[in-house]
Amino acid sequence: MVFNDYNNDSVKRLAQKFDVVVIGGGPAGSAAARTLASLGRSVCVIDKSKFPRQKLCGGLVTTRAKTNFETVFERDWRSDLFVSSDSVWFFQGEKKLHDKPTPDRGPPLFFTMRFDFDSYLLGLAKEAGAVVFENLTVKGIDTRSKKVVAHNGNEIGYDFLIGCDGVNSIVAKTLFGTSFDQKTIGFGLEVEVPRDHLPNHNDIPEVDFGSANWGYGWTFPKAKSFTLGVGGVHRLNPNLKQRLSEYLSLSRNELDIADYKVRGHFIPFGDYREKPGNECVLLCGDAAGYVDPITGEGIGHAILSGYCAARAIEEALDEKHFDALPRYLELVKPITKSLHQANLFRWMIFPKPIQAPFAWAFTDAGTLRSGYLEILAGHHEYDHLYGLFLVQVRKAVKKLGRKLIGR
C-alpha cells in the first residue's frame, strides 16, 4: 500500500501504530521493511520524497551489494537496470597509471541510476506488505511515547524505530544531538553528462586519484549518460568545485563545468557509529555512517545493515523484549570490520607524501591494481590489499638497495 494523500481520514486511522516504523525508503529502509514485512510484522516506511526520486550517487553497485541484494530481496539480478564493466582505468590527473585497462577480466562492476534502482527496491518492500508513506517528512521523534511526528501533524506509533534516513538523519540527531561529525565527513560533487558529450568514452569506468584530497574523481558509465564527480574528506577540500572543474577539463574529458548542473551531497565516511542506536531505535546505512572511506561505497552496506536491523528486531519481538541493539551490533560486524580496515588502509593511499610511491606501486604492479579493483568491486576485503601492498613495498626497498650498492 502506498499513501501520499494525507487529507484522507483512512490514512490517519491506518497510520496509528506499527510494530516497526522505518524512516527513509532508500536501500537501507527498503531492505529493513521488506525483511520485516516478509516475516509478517506490521511495518511502514516513511519518506519525504515521492518515488522514483533523485539521489546523488555515482551509482556503482559492487558484487558485494549484488550479493546482499540477492540474499535480502530474494530476487534475480535485473540486468536491465545496470551497465556493467569488468575492468577499470586508473589515473592520477592527466597521467594514466597503466597501458591496458585493469585487469583484462576482473570481477564485474555495475552502474545504475538511483532514480530507478531505489524505486525498484521500495517496490519490493511494498510487494512484501510494507505500508509506504511517501511525501511525508518526519519532523520530530518522541522516544518516550514512541511516536514519530510528521510535517502535517500526523503521529505514528512504533515498538521499534529504524533510522534509514541518510546522512542528515533526524533519528541520529534525536539520539545523539548531531547526525555526523564535521571533522571526518566526506563531500561529493557530481554532474550528469549525456553520452554524446564524451564520444571517446565507453563502458570502462575511470578512477582518478589526483582529483581530490583524501578521495578521488570518477567517471562512471550509465545507459544514457556518464556520471562525473569528485569527492573526498570535506574539510580537506575547501575548493571542491574548482577541483571538479579541473577534472572535467582534463584532456580526456574537455568539458566545461558551466555547461552542467553541479550537485553536491555529504558522504558519511570515516566515522561510522560505534553505537548505532539505543535499545529500540537502530540506525542503518548512511544514518549510521556505513560508507567505505576509500571507495565511497554505501549501497551494499545500506542493504545489509537494513537487513541486520530487521533480523535483530524480529528476534527481540519474538523474545518479547525491547533491546535489539546488542544483537544488531553482532550482526553488522562484517560491515564495521571492513570499515575499520578501510579507515586504516587509507593512510597508505591518501597522505600527500605517500601519493607518489603509491602511484609508482600502482603503475608497476598489475596485481595491486587488480587487488584494488577487487576491493572496488566488493570482491575482497582490505586485508587482501595489505598483502599485495607489502609485496610492492618489499620490491621497492630491494630496488632501492640495488641502486645504492650500484648493481
Ligand SMILES: Cc1cc2nc3c(=O)[nH]c(=O)nc-3n(C[C@H](O)[C@H](O)[C@H](O)COP(=O)(O)OP(=O)(O)OC[C@H]3O[C@@H](n4cnc5c(N)ncnc54)[C@H](O)[C@@H]3O)c2cc1C
Ligand atoms: C556524490 C556521492 C556519490 C556516491 N557514490 C556511490 C557509489 O557509486 N556507490 C555506492 O555504493 N555508494 C555511493 N554513495 C553513497 C550512497 O549514495 C549511500 O551510501 C546510500 O544511498 C545509502 O543508502 P541509505 O538507504 O542509507 O540512505 P539514502 O539512500 O540517502 O536514503 C535516505 C532516504 O531517507 C529519506 N529521508 C531523509 N530524511 C527524512 C525525513 N526527515 N523524513 C522522511 N524521509 C526522510 C530521503 O528522502 C531518502 O529517500 C555516494 C554518495 C554520494 C553523496
